[in-house]
């Protein structure tokens with residue numbers, strides 16, 4: 423005789439809850455994908471915005487080439503003297519051509535096309551630069567000089583990223599709620615199925631907590647099993663997506679790197695699923711039994 | 716041990732199936748509970764094994780009020796009670812051994828000790844070869860004996876048996892009655908519902924007789940009195956102390 427008597431029949435005979443691990447797997451799959459997506463965007467585009475946040479771009483659109491070059495030199499000299507600016511560099515023709523290529527097509531950037539001069543400015547991280555003062559200074563040189571600190575674009579981009587992240591969180595929350603509901607259903611179905619057994623256990627002097635323990639350990643196993651299946655599927659999906667998109671999107675967009683540490687954190691998901699499932703089952707059983715005689 | 720005072724019981728909104736039941740069972744007593752089918756024997760036992768609350772009246776057991784006992788206290792009382800259900804109520808997916816071991820396991824017993832006790836008792840009730848069988852493969856009589864073993868394995872303070880010899884042949888019935896009597900002599904207060912009058916004749920014990928939800932006490936050896944009203948003050952029972960049976964083979968719990 424084994425030490426513990428399994429007074430609930432095996433899962434295999436348990437019609438009502440046999441499919442539960444697979445539903446749990448779907449739930450974990452969805453939440454893992456939502457989390458992975460949000461992590462990758464966060465990491466990948468976080469790096470990108472980081473690299474943009476201390477950069478300024480200055481465009482000089484003066485049509486006359488000679489005059490434009492003179493203005494470039496003047497502005498470069500002025501900026502190099504300004505405290506808070508680390509580095510100023512004029513983009514060469516090849517770089518500019520590369521920037522225009524996506525819009526104009528390869529080989530269409532010709533010499534007679536009026537192309538503005540572009541200065542790439544790196545701002546010191548230690549000193550705060552008075553952008554208004556710099557704008558004033560540039561305006562004195564020419565009206566054709568435009569300063570772009572990327573803030574407008576960055577702000578919009580960050581808001582979009584926030585939205586994506588909130589959506590992922592919302593999905594996660596809904597999935598958790600749905601999981602809880604499913605576990606409640608499953609537990610109740612399991613209890614209805616074993617109504618007679620529970621009644622006999624009560625008559626033999628079993629406490630509610632003993633019956634709850636049997637259900638909670640069963641549902642913990644369901645959560646863990648489903649969690650592992652779901653997470654493995656999510657990883658497979660993610661890796662194949664990255665692999666496929668690397669080929670397809672080559673040169674179009676930069677695919678964010680897989681943030682290994684963050685992704686590793688996802689390994690706790692099956693345990694969380696097990697915990698949620700266990701606590702929900704326990705609560706449901708104790709609630710249900712409390713209403714009996 | 717058990718004290719009922721003007722107890723009434725109904726199922727749901729139905730009419731009372733037990734009316735104004737008053738009696739007092741002394742610790743260590745043995746009683747038969749008789750009456751025609753549908754008289755309310757099972758219902759009265761249900762009140763005693765705390766499966767049902769009375770709709771009125773007062774029930775005192777183990778010196779405590781049962782009618783108003785808190786739900787969380789019920790397991791404590793139920794562990795002192797052994798019940799042989801009329802329909803056995805064995806767990807079909809467990810073996811005979813596991814079924815009988817259940818009360819010990821619930822009370823926190825240890826595996827090896829439990830097993831020894833259980834196998835000894837199952838052997839005694841004639842199920843030596845059926846230890847690992849599951850209830851669906853047992854005959855009615857075998858199931859009944861497993862149910863009886865489960866009820867007595869913990870040597871309860873109170874044993875309630877609902878038609879415990881209904882499915883077994885007379886020889887086994889006699890053996891089971893010996894078991895109950897022996898257990899009773901060791902101090903277990905016993906109530907046996909039956910309509911096997913032969914059994915009642917054989918064991919000289921007082922009878923609680925139910926008819927249409929009304930209870931009467933009939934002293935050992937007497938027959939049904941004509942009168943239907945009696946003085947509850949006289950409604951005291953005595954413990955069974957006659958001993959017409961020799962020692963039984965059942966001594967598995969002498970170490971307690």
Ligand SMILES: Nc1ncnc2c1ncn2[C@@H]1O[C@H](COP(=O)(O)OP(=O)(O)O)[C@@H](O)[C@H]1O
Pocket residue numbers: 726729732750751752753754755756757758759
């Ligand atoms: N669960 C139940 N719900 C409603 N009525 C019941 C229930 N169990 C028994 N009864 C009724 O209570 C009465 C007494 O039944 P019972 O206690 O089983 O009698 P006995 O055990 O003496 O045959 C019967 O009229 C029966 O129909």
Ligand SMILES: [Mg+2]
Pocket residue numbers: 756757758801877
């Ligand atoms: Mg009955």
